[in-house]
Amino acid sequence: xxxxxxxxxxxxxxxxxxxxxxxxALAVLPSLVxxxxxxxxxxxxRDDLPNPVATHWSSDGADGFTDPGIVMAAPVVIGIxxxxxxxxxxxxxxxxxxxxxxxxxxxxxxxxxxxxxxxTTSVQRGxxxxxxxxxxxxxxxxxxxxxxxxxxxxxxxxxxxRTDISDDVGVRPELMLGAGERFMWTRAVSMSxxxxxxxxxxxxxxTTxxxxxxxxxxxxxLLVVVLASLMTWTVRVTVDQSGVRIRGLLGWPRTDAPMxxxxxxxxVSVRALRDFGGYGYRIAVRGDLKGVxxxxxxSGSALLVARRSGAREVIVVDDxxxxxxxxxxxxxxxxxxxxx
Numbered sequence: 001x002x003x004x005x006x007x008x009x010x011x012x013x014x015x016x017x018x019x020x021x022x023x024x025a026l027a028v029l030p031s032l033v034x035x036x037x038x039x040x041x042x043x044x045x046r047d048d049l050p051n052p053v054a055t056h057w058s059s060d061g062a063d064g065f066t067d068p069g070i071v072m073a074a075p076v077v078i079g080i081x082x083x084x085x086x087x088x089x090x091x092x093x094x095x096x097x098x099x100x101x102x103x104x105x106x107x108x109x110x111x112x113x114x115x116x117x118x119x120t121t122s123v124q125r126g127x128x129x130x131x132x133x134x135x136x137x138x139x140x141x142x143x144x145x146x147x148x149x150x151x152x153x154x155x156x157x158x159x160x161x162r163t164d165i166s167d168d169v170g171v172r173p174e175l176m177l178g179a180g181e182r183f184m185w186t187r188a189v190s191m192s193x194x195x196x197x198x199x200x201x202x203x204x205x206x207t208t209x210x211x212x213x214x215x216x217x218x219x220x221x222l223l224v225v226v227l228a229s230l231m232t233w234t235v236r237v238t239v240d241q242s243g244v245r246i247r248g249l250l251g252w253p254r255t256d257a258p259m260x261x262x263x264x265x266x267x268v269s270v271r272a273l274r275d276f277g278g279y280g281y282r283i284a285v286r287g288d289l290k291g292v293x294x295x296x297x298x299s300g301s302a303l304l305v306a307r308r309s310g311a312r313e314v315i316v317v318d319d320x321x322x323x324x325x326x327x328x329x330x331x332x333x334x335x336x337x338x339x340x
Contacts (some may be wrong), residue, residue: 015093026103026154027086035079038114042072045125053121054130066327067075072120075114084111094126096146096281097291097311100155115143141217161310170268170304175325176330185326186238189317192298193340198296199229235295235302237315239323241330244287244305246295246315253281255294255313259307265327266304267320289314302320 011180015023046068053071055062086106093099118185124130145303158218177183192201207224231248243262246255275289276282276296283293292304294314303320305313305327317323 019159022159030107031079031082034111034114038075038118048125048132048151050127057135061261074117078273080226097293100158104151106157107154108147111150112144112147119143119288170266173321174328184240187317188236190234215284223313259330263306265324267324268304270316272299
């Protein structure tokens with residue numbers, strides 16, 4: 001049994017001093033190490049690089065150039081800025097979901113950016129005129145992929161701790177059932193008109209850029225947006241005696257919460273833009289729901305499921321009160337019971 005699980009079983013909430021130290025290290029060290037390593041590697045290539053170095057490309061090739069010294073200093077500057085941002089945001093970690101997001105995003109952005117600088121410079125070694133260098137598309141794609149993978153890995157390395165679930169942010173209804181009565185409650189939730197419009201504009205812009213620039217990187221971004229839109233366009237939430245299940249249109253994303261893992265359910269009010277910063281599968285970054293993650297396709301009444309581990313998940317759905325009432329009944333009584 002891990003230290004985190006022992007603390008959860010004992011009912012102790014919040015990160016320990018060791019957890020805080022690990023979080024700060026994960027938020028700071030990767031950026032610093034990547035910055036120093038990137039700068040050292042670029043410095044070792046100094047005699048092989050043209051002057052100036054190409055640092056920006058368009059559909060017609062290189063169109064932006066920079067002094068090699070500035071390019072060599074860039075990874076260190078980026079690494080220090082990333083370490084400062086990560087250190088400040090994670091200096092006092094409270095909710096694990098938010099902390100994981102911060103660690104992953106900071107590391108992903110910093111490592112991707114440093115990777116782009118290093119790999120796009122590497123293709124210019126031995127070249128006399130940087131203007132002759134073609135757009136390094138696969139190098140940019142590789143750098144972005146490495147950043148994403150490292151960000152996900154570092155976020156997963158954030159230690160676990162139990163979040164206090166004793167304070168309600170909504171109401172806990174309970175729906176009484178007849179003796180031997182069984183149930184299945186299910187609803188489908190779709191993107192709001194506003195969110196659909198934003199996605200539509202994004203698809204149109206990316207499609208136009210793909211045609212104009214003829215770049216496979218932009219095409220890849222377009223495909224990611226389209227696939228993500230299809231996966232989260234509609235989700236279905238189902239509640240029965242066994243637990244809560246949420247499924248996306250293509251079977252993912254998916255959430256399973258067996259009744260044995262649930263502490264209680266609440267009905268809460270969600271403000272999509274103010275608390276979650278947008279629509280889709282999100283994590284609340286402010287307000288009473290800070291740290292809660294889940295499916296936010298519009299603002300309004302939502303079902304919040306609080307796990308015994310301290311994790312909390314939410315989905316904005318019609319008739320959330322009935323779903324919460326059924327969950328609380330099963331959690332409290334272990335199954336259908338006669339009305340009181």
